[in-house]
Amino acid sequence: MADKATFERKKPHLNIGTIGHVDHGKTTLTSAITKVLAEQGAGTNFYSFDQIDSAPEEKQRGVTINISHIEYETASRHYAHIDCPGHKDYIKNMITGAAQMDGAILVVAADDGPMPQTREHILLARQVNVPAIVVFLNKVDMVKDPELLDLVEMEVRELLTKYKFPGDKIPVIRGSATKALEGDETAKKAIVDLMKAVDEYIPTPERPLDKPFLMPIEDVFSIKGRGTVVTGRIERGIVKVNEEI
Template identity: 50%
Template sequence: VLSDELPESNCFKTFEAIDNAPEEKTRGITIHLCTVGYSTTCRHYAHTDCPGHADYIKNMIIGTSRMDAAILVVAATDGVMPQTKQHIALTKQIGVEQLIVFINKADVVDQDMLELAELEVRELLELFGYRNTPVVAGSALLALSGDQGEYGVKAIHRLLKALDEVIVQPERDDQSPFMLMVDHTYSIRGRGTVGTGVVYRGVVKKHTEIEVLGFGQRLKSNIADLEIFKKPVPFAKAGDSVGVLLRGIQYRKLRRGMTICPKKTVPMTNHFHVTLYCLTAKEGGLGEPILSTHFGHAFIHVFSSAVRLDHDQEFIMPGETVDVSVTVSKPIAILTGTRLVYRSLNGHIIGYGLVKKALKPVVLVDGRLKKAIVPPLKQEEEVAMEETQS
């Protein structure tokens, strides 16, 4: 629709161009993340297409970690599915406070079924604190074919109007030192290695000296070039989805979850203090107590890893908020206030939390989390920036 009405600032992309992996084409579902850009008359949007299928919830967590708002798509023919509740819970836990609902396939059900689908969605949104959420009913297929009816192009107009008028652009931290967590990497022959991601804070300019942190590595580099949706730019600021061309870094050394930042601005450690909330079963959590030493998976922005969780209580009950220490196998860059999602080893959501402070690294005997030498939380010491520079 936008490519027809505002062609100078919007380029049409087919479904095959967005979901282009072989399995995505075969199964007709989104598996991998894909970010596309488009503009209305008011704003420019970076839109990340996230998988909705339950098998790919990990990819969905990584996608929502970099969003200011979300569009929840529900099929009128199916209504609320089991994974819909999990998606809304994760969206809330990641810190996405703004949401719009698009009920798709509205053209193939009667009015009663459409109203029932909206009622189910609204009840679920209320449970997680999303109130007065705009709901737009339409048909993506009709809009794609250029149908001018209520469920075709007009529905997309209503959706875009809701985005422009309801979604409030959050305040950006443009004053702190630049930081970006890499979500994709690729190599340009003859030029170097590119890391893409959303600028978490600050402003970055071309030719800036930086370091790349993560997985126990500290790599020095220089930003040779910047691109936003394949257009060269002199700088990028907090909130921008940007590609960063790094000089002197081998492609195989740059990994998703690594952090790009100026030297000595972000601590790196394998151990940090987290305030964790354990979800109840009603909230979409596992609904079981956590023992004093627990092993699971943590998701921090686009980084994910097996972790060890330790706390000073005998166990944590669902619904409790407790201070814990989290240990990962390889040191990563971590900031106070960073959000974290914690899942069990078999994929159930357990809880979410906020990083209170980076702690001194702990020793892993034989490199194993089970053999980590973890002191009681009360005796833990915050890591000094100088200690992370070795």
């Protein structure tokens, strides 16, 4: 990987993340986004799958455990991207990631459709007040019947509506993150379309940095055997690592 790009925060900044069921392609999509944006020369570095899932246990098990943070830019915005674990055993880590998001990309594998963690992640996104969701219908190359893709999309939209997101209005982009990483032009265009939807659909949050630090506690989760998580999103001001608040 090339030296890390230095981001000059001249563009609006958003915290965004990938959520969804285990093995539906969240980390692969995160890697594909950086690859396509790096090729566009937007000041973004390409991160491989292994660079994002960098912990030894993640490599051994082949699943994301901890939340991973990377940065990239589109033409109009700077993003800090949180890649959340989809495995049910690491739901506390997912909650921590979702609570930081200004918007989320819900990844659903077209050959599976919505699965248990798909539903759970949508519910948690609602509970921690993630403002907006865009859907990436992944692995469409694994489904040969266009009508089946339509049915999966309809099911995802109904699920989003059930949890009080505007399912009929949410952008749904169809593609293949793996194919995009392999250089397939159609798949790469789907990544471009996805980031265009993220740029346009997810609103830019107002961040008054010059005011005193304020982070309302949005929720407290007690998870049996895993401890307690307090979630919130910074509404104003700045806080630094190890700073007392």
